Amino acid sequence: MKHQPKTPSRNPAWTRDELILALNLYLECNGAFPAKGDARVQELSDLLNKFWRLQGYSGATLRNTNGVAMKLMNFRVHDPKYAELKGLKAGNKLEKEVWEEFANQPDDLKKTAQAICDIIQNPQEAEEALAPEQEIEAEAVEGQLLTHLHVRRERSKKLIAQKKKAVLENLGQLVCEACGFDFQKRYGERGAGFIECHHTKPLSDLPEERTTRLSDLALLCANCHRMIHAKRPWLSIPDLRDMIKKASQPH
Numbered sequence: 001m002k003h004q005p006k007t008p009s010r011n012p013a014w015t016r017d018e019l020i021l022a023l024n025l026y027l028e029c030n031g032a033f034p035a036k037g038d039a040r041v042q043e044l045s046d047l048l049n050k051f052w053r054l055q056g057y058s059g060a061t062l063r064n065t066n067g068v069a070m071k072l073m074n075f076r077v078h079d080p081k082y083a084e085l086k087g088l089k090a091g092n093k094l095e096k097e098v099w100e101e102f103a104n105q106p107d108d109l110k111k112t113a114q115a116i117c118d119i120i121q122n123p124q125e126a127e128e129a130l131a132p133e134q135e136i137e138a139e140a141v142e143g144q145l146l147t148h149l150h151v152r153r154e155r156s157k158k159l160i161a162q163k164k165k166a167v168l169e170n171l172g173q174l175v176c177e178a179c180g181f182d183f184q185k186r187y188g189e190r191g192a193g194f195i196e197c198h199h200t201k202p203l204s205d206l207p208e209e210r211t212t213r214l215s216d217l218a219l220l221c222a223n224c225h226r227m228i229h230a231k232r233p234w235l236s237i238p239d240l241r242d243m244i245k246k247a248s249q250p251h
């Protein structure tokens with residue numbers, strides 16, 4: 001399914017997925033401006049062009065090497081090595097978020113960047129990730145590729161069945177781990193056995209050879225699951241529990 005370009009005359013804003021790739025290269029370059037003709041910049045430019053062409057964008061300046069190199073330099077505003085730039089430039093909110101999430105975790109960043117790269121290189125999976133029905137609110141602009149990988153991990157029918165079975169054997173009921181909602185109690189027979197699974201581990205914690213463990217999955221009601229993914233950064237289950245508790249206290 002192809003997206004229609006929304007503003008074909010302008011290049012699209014950088015998504016979170018793209019900024020993760022850019023930050024990875026920035027750290028590889030140690031914050032230096034890449035030399036003209038740097039193969040890594042060319043490679044990233046080619047990859048991002050592939051990503052946007054899948055969505056119907058094109059154009060000579062679309063993520064060209066110059067644009068990619070300039071984008072890397074945006075991270076200097078957040079880099080303590082370039083503290084003199086602080087305050088001079090406001091910087092972009094999404095860039096700041098990506099910097100804060102990954103700048104001190106170069107290994108996690110590398111793995112996450114590799115996962116994004118792999119999905120773009122696989123046209124079938126990329127199309128699936130970019131299909132509108134895959135969107136979680138607010139993810140369209142921020143980066144659907146990583147979200148797609150997350151959702152795919154928590155929608156494995158086999159794993160979900162195993163997780164529910166294990167919890168039922170242990171606790172005798174399926175309730176939301178954040179708010180305690182019980183679908184069967186609320187909806188009767190129709191709600192029996194109904195609950196969603198959320199994957200609690202970031203993608204970078206899962207090397208290829210390690211498959212999801214049942215303990216990586218949490219059971220959540222549909223509302224709580226939505227709340228976790230409604231905004232970046234995604235909430236942990238303890239954070240969501242605290243939030244619910246706080247919101248229910250009298251003001």
Ligand SMILES: [Zn+2]
Nearest residue numbers: 176179221224
């Ligand atoms: Zn809940």
Ligand SMILES: [Zn+2]
Nearest residue numbers: 154197198199
């Ligand atoms: Zn989830």
